[in-house]
Amino acid sequence: xxxxxxxxxxxxxxxxxxxxxxxxxxxxxxxxxxxxxxxxxxxxxxxxxxxxxxxxxxxxxxxxxxxxxxxxxxxxxxxxxxxxxxxxxxxxxxxxxxxxxxxxxxxxxxxxxxxxxxxxxxxxxxxxxxxxxxxxxxxxxxxxxxxxxxxxxxxxxxxxxxxxxxxxxxxx
Numbered sequence: 658x659x660x661x662x663x664x665x666x667x668x669x670x671x672x673x674x675x676x677x678x679x680x681x682x683x684x685x686x687x688x689x690x691x692x693x694x695x696x697x698x699x700x701x702x703x704x705x706x707x708x709x710x711x712x713x714x715x716x717x718x719x720x721x722x723x724x725x726x727x728x729x730x731x732x733x734x735x736x737x738x739x740x741x742x743x744x745x746x747x748x749x750x751x752x753x754x755x756x757x758x759x760x761x762x763x764x765x766x767x768x769x770x771x772x773x774x775x776x777x778x779x780x781x782x783x784x785x786x787x788x789x790x791x792x793x794x795x796x797x798x799x800x801x802x803x804x805x806x807x808x809x810x811x812x813x814x815x816x817x818x819x820x821x822x823x824x825x826x827x828x829x
Contacts (some may be wrong), residue, residue, distance in 0.1 A: 666730040670698040670807060670818070673708030675719030679820045681726075683812065692768040693755045695810035698726065698818075699772065704804040706824070723824040728807070732767060732817035739763075741770025744798045746791060753785060766814040771803035 672678055681696045690697070699705055702723070709721040732738075741748040748770055754760035777798060784794040809815050 668700065668728045668730055669821075670700055670726050670728045671702055671705030672696070672698045672724040672726065673705040673710075673712060674722050674724060675709070675713045675716045677722055677823055678724045681809065681815055681818060681820075683810075683815070689756050689758045691752045691755055691772060692770070692806065692808040693760055693810065695768070695808040696815065698728075698807045698809070699805055700807070701804045702824075704772070723828075725821045725823060726818040727821055729817045729819075732814060736766035736811075736814050736817070737763075739765040739768045739770075744771045744795065744803055746795065749784070749791060749795060749798075752781075756781070757785065764810065766809070766811045768806075768808045768810060770805065772806040777803065 672681070683694065683696060686694060699708075705723045706721070709723050713719060713721045739751075741751070751760070751762075754762075780789070780794055780797045783789040784791070789797070809818065
């Protein structure tokens with residue numbers, strides 16, 4: 658009997674750190690992040706390099722390490738996924754709730770969408786302080802260049818990535 662063939666589509670993703678992470682795991686975090694608890698990655702190599710530099714400076718140990726993974730995109734149909742195409746109102750509410758530690762909605766295996774990086778921090782701070790309205794915040798975010806993040810929030814989701822190595826020193 659011939660089984661059905663499943664096409665495997667792979668995406669390269671990166672994780673910036675101060676250590677090599679050959680076996681990603683879910684580690685409790687000491688602060689509230691955009692998409693909550695999980696293993697954070699991006700498809701943008703430069704964003705991962707920047708994050709590796711920040712982690713290295715903050716921890717003062719290890720090195721500037723950008724881990725490379727292949728992600729099996731079948732996960733998008735086999736896992737529960739929350740996907741934000743743009744920094745819209747739903748994204749703003751989700752990120753605000755996660756950053757304040759008040760999110761108590763549905764849990765997902767994977768969360769994909771724009772990252773509210775340091776460039777966006779001031780806008781976010783003004784919004785959470787009540788200085789900017791939701792509409793003003795969304796309008797301000799439209800002019801920012803937002804990169805993406807793909808967060809693995811469960812052990813099930815982590816099964817869809819495979820470590821491929823790290824960037825060479827010359828690539829950083």
